[in-house]
Amino acid sequence: MSEKARVTIDGITVEVEPGISILNAARQIGGDLVPPAMCYYSKLEGSGGKCRTCLVKVSKGSEKDPRPMPKLVASCRTTVMDGMEVENMTSPEVIEARKGIVELLLINHPLDCPICDQAGECDLQNLGYEHGAAGTRYEFERRTFDKIDIGDKIQLHMTRCILCYRCVFTADQLTNNRVHGILGRGDASEISTYIENVITNDFSGNVIDVCPVGALTDKTFRFKNRVWFTKPVDAHRDCPTCKGKVALWYKGEEVLRVTGRKDQYGEVEDFICNACRFDHKKTSDWVIEGPRHIENTSVISSNHYDTMKPLPVIQQNKALMEANKVEFERTKKI
Amino acid sequence: MARKLLLEHIQVPDIHTFDVYRKHGGYRAVEKALKGMSSDDVVEEVKKSGLRGRGGAGFPTGMKWSFLAKPEGKARYLVCNADESEPGTFKDRYLMTYLPHLLIEGMIVSSFALGANLSYIYVRGEMMPQIRILEKAIAEAKNAGFLGKNILGSGYNLELCVQPGGGAYICGEETALIESLEGKRGLPRIKPPFPAISGLWNCPTVVNNVESIAAVVPIINDGGDEYAKRGNGRSTGTKLISASGNLVKPGVYEIELGLPVEEFIYSDEYCGGIANGKKLKAVVAGGSSVPILPANLILKNTNGENRLMSYESLSEGGFQTGTMLGSGGFIAFDEDACIVRNTWNYARFYHHESCGQCSPCREGTGWMEKVLHRIEYGHGQMSDIDLLVDVAKKIEGNTICPLGDAAAWPVASAIRHFRDEFEWHVKHPKEAMERNYGLGDYANPLLKKAEN
Numbered sequence: 001m002s003e004k005a006r007v008t009i010d011g012i013t014v015e016v017e018p019g020i021s022i023l024n025a026a027r028q029i030g031g032d033l034v035p036p037a038m039c040y041y042s043k044l045e046g047s048g049g050k051c052r053t054c055l056v057k058v059s060k061g062s063e064k065d066p067r068p069m070p071k072l073v074a075s076c077r078t079t080v081m082d083g084m085e086v087e088n089m090t091s092p093e094v095i096e097a098r099k100g101i102v103e104l105l106l107i108n109h110p111l112d113c114p115i116c117d118q119a120g121e122c123d124l125q126n127l128g129y130e131h132g133a134a135g136t137r138y139e140f141e142r143r144t145f146d147k148i149d150i151g152d153k154i155q156l157h158m159t160r161c162i163l164c165y166r167c168v169f170t171a172d173q174l175t176n177n178r179v180h181g182i183l184g185r186g187d188a189s190e191i192s193t194y195i196e197n198v199i200t201n202d203f204s205g206n207v208i209d210v211c212p213v214g215a216l217t218d219k220t221f222r223f224k225n226r227v228w229f230t231k232p233v234d235a236h237r238d239c240p241t242c243k244g245k246v247a248l249w250y251k252g253e254e255v256l257r258v259t260g261r262k263d264q265y266g267e268v269e270d271f272i273c274n275a276c277r278f279d280h281k282k283t284s285d286w287v288i289e290g291p292r293h294i295e296n297t298s299v300i301s302s303n304h305y306d307t308m309k310p311l312p313v314i315q316q317n318k319a320l321m322e323a324n325k326v327e328f329e330r331t332k333k334i
Numbered sequence: 335m336a337r338k339l340l341l342e343h344i345q346v347p348d349i350h351t352f353d354v355y356r357k358h359g360g361y362r363a364v365e366k367a368l369k370g371m372s373s374d375d376v377v378e379e380v381k382k383s384g385l386r387g388r389g390g391a392g393f394p395t396g397m398k399w400s401f402l403a404k405p406e407g408k409a410r411y412l413v414c415n416a417d418e419s420e421p422g423t424f425k426d427r428y429l430m431t432y433l434p435h436l437l438i439e440g441m442i443v444s445s446f447a448l449g450a451n452l453s454y455i456y457v458r459g460e461m462m463p464q465i466r467i468l469e470k471a472i473a474e475a476k477n478a479g480f481l482g483k484n485i486l487g488s489g490y491n492l493e494l495c496v497q498p499g500g501g502a503y504i505c506g507e508e509t510a511l512i513e514s515l516e517g518k519r520g521l522p523r524i525k526p527p528f529p530a531i532s533g534l535w536n537c538p539t540v541v542n543n544v545e546s547i548a549a550v551v552p553i554i555n556d557g558g559d560e561y562a563k564r565g566n567g568r569s570t571g572t573k574l575i576s577a578s579g580n581l582v583k584p585g586v587y588e589i590e591l592g593l594p595v596e597e598f599i600y601s602d603e604y605c606g607g608i609a610n611g612k613k614l615k616a617v618v619a620g621g622s623s624v625p626i627l628p629a630n631l632i633l634k635n636t637n638g639e640n641r642l643m644s645y646e647s648l649s650e651g652g653f654q655t656g657t658m659l660g661s662g663g664f665i666a667f668d669e670d671a672c673i674v675r676n677t678w679n680y681a682r683f684y685h686h687e688s689c690g691q692c693s694p695c696r697e698g699t700g701w702m703e704k705v706l707h708r709i710e711y712g713h714g715q716m717s718d719i720d721l722l723v724d725v726a727k728k729i730e731g732n733t734i735c736p737l738g739d740a741a742a743w744p745v746a747s748a749i750r751h752f753r754d755e756f757e758w759h760v761k762h763p764k765e766a767m768e769r770n771y772g773l774g775d776y777a778n779p780l781l782k783k784a785e786n
Contacts (some may be wrong), residue, residue: 048524049524049692049732049734050691050693052693053693071731074734097728097732103697104694107697107701138701140701140704161643163690163693182690185688185689185690186688186689186690187685187699188689252559293430
């Protein structure tokens with residue numbers, strides 16, 4: 001189909017391929033109007049729809065059927081229609097709902113960022129900073145689990161998990177034998193392998209990259225260093241099992257860890273194999289391409305969070321200024 | 335009421351056996367439909383009858399059937415949702431126990447209408463006796479030639495399977511039911527695609543409640559127009575109500591939709607009034623997930639008109655002053671009932687039954703339960719009440735499936751109508767542990783009426 005669909009998101013119109021999701025249409029525009037996504041991962045089929053942080057308001061269904069959608073919809077799993085109008089940051093309702101979701105995601109999260117290896121490149125940290133409230137109203141004991149080793153290279157710290165199911169999809173779609181999954185129901189559900197089974201697959205290490213929080217961590221990197229003190233470098237090698245395109249994270253002369261190359265939405269370009277990830281940690285194993293470009297909005301490069309650049313529509317509208325108040329105040333402090 | 339449609343022969347001994355059921359006019363609908371009607375005729379009759387889904391949402395059944403996609407070369411399925419597990423609802427269990435052949439007859443006619451050659455009855459795991467009863471009844475029907483190949487010489491083939499579930503409330507949600515039927519974890523799917531396009535094994539599927547399918551039998555026997563004459567307005571026909579709580583005669587009743595709520599509670603034909611001569615305090619009209627209403631609002635709406643047992647009348651006033659007919663789980667509370675404890679009990683149920691797939695429901699239901707537990711056991715704070723309202727608001731409408739709404743509505747509505755009682759629990763924790771709040775002014779006539 002060559003006919004493009006015209007979608008308007010927060011007053012900005014874009015022409016996109018029909019059939020893609022609202023979230024991906026927003027990513028084509030970029031900037032602050034991209035809804036955050038914790039569980040959606042464009043490389044994993046079937047992911048998304050679970051965390052509900054990407055909720056948006058559809059104020060006009062399509063050109064043919066202009067009725068608004070009755071509820072907020074998950075933008076990662078709702079396809080665009082020609083003439084659709086979507087409100088994300090320009091809808092106080094969405095901002096309010098998202099704030100609620102962030103609070104709910106955090107009530108059982110340990111908030112142990114100071115000792116978490118994911119800190120600095122954690123999607124939940126970013127989400128909490130950008131969309132959450134400063135305090136919590138939750139006064140009960142938080143849910144905890146024991147740490148378990150799934151294989152000799154990966155550690156699972158279930159307490160931090162937000163149950164995005166990304167690692168389950170990864171194992172399903174990248175490997176031919178998934179040995180971990182969700183056990184239990186409701187808020188007692190946990191990611192685990194049945195009877196502490198060990199994950200031994202060539203591509204199992206990718207669950208570390210797709211994990212939005214610090215629930216699945218690289219045991220070879222645990223407590224070695226803070227992410228923002230290491231220097232990322234693009235490198236490749238001739239790998240028989242994967243494409244061999246990776247990012248090396250240096251501290252001085254030493255390669256501390258190897259990961260896939262993550263884009264600004266935290267998604268890797270290519271999945272890499274375990275041999276590249278865990279067994280080749282010498283500079284001589286790799287052909288260096290040059291420093292990895294990290295978005296200057298990332299904490300890793302600038303050591304602080306990006307300031308918000310509100311859309312003109314928001315600045316002209318009093319109700320929206322009010323809804324975004326927390327973000328503006330935070331911006332002033334920096 | 336006039337002639338009952340579903341429970342007409344409930345008093346006949348051994349009506350659960352094929353021979354007795356057949357002698358009392360059973361399987362007439364199958365003969366009529368398969369011999370003299372096309373499948374479109376059956377759908378048309380059901381549309382004319384105005385039958386609305388009896389499982390809770392009240393979506394017109396005929397409309398649902400006509401949405402079913404009919405691609406070439408793909409099987410179509412009818413799934414009967416017998417995963418009845420809403421607190422307060424037990425009508426389907428009753429129907430399956432005493433009139434299994436009514437359900438099977440309805441399944442044959444409905445499957446014929448939809449062109450399904452393999453249909454499932456998904457029964458909740460705890461209902462093992464009912465599963466045995468249904469399996470026995472299916473064997474009897476098959477023996478008599480009403481199931482299997484070339485039914486009654488019409489060339490139509492149908493197999494019926496009974497599938498026990500694992501006993502999860504969430505598997506009553508149609509897409510979770512389909513997942514469970516496929517042998518996976520019972521997690522609701524993200525819609526679209528809707529089951530009518532891609533359901534069981536990615537084939538077009540219709541999921542209907544037990545009572546909806548059973549109601550197809552009288553519709554075919556008497557004709558859709560005749561069925562539509564019963565009832566009130568857009569709520570046509572009869573409905574099974576499972577009445578429980580502090581009533582003189584709790585049980586399953588078949589009512590004609592449009593019956594005044596007051597008559598249903600107090601007349602001797604139905605519940606016979608409140609037990610032990612006490613006063614009515616509150617009513618949950620359609621299973622635990624619908625908003626709870628105080629006695630004054632359930633008997634009369636804000637305009638002073640009598641509230642009727644129908645989809646429209648119960649929901650009059652929206653969520654501010656109305657409720658829903660839901661699945662017909664009618665629970666009455668007398669003056670000694672504690673609304674806080676009851677709300678906590680419901681919240682505990684939804685916390686336990688949340689599937690844990692999407693974050694607002696997984697985390698929020700547990701949070702609400704903990705706060706309500708704190709209030710009930712005398713450790714509450716005034717701010718907790720507003721906190722509950724806010725958490726309920728954050729869950730409602732933001733989840734994948736309606737379980738989030740079902741968990742939020744009872745809490746939000748209990749606080750909306752019974753805030754005094756919640757505040758009393760917070761202010762007088764010791765007293766609240768020793769005695770109940772009592773009737774308060776929940777049964778007094780509404781003030782608004784006096785102003786007019």
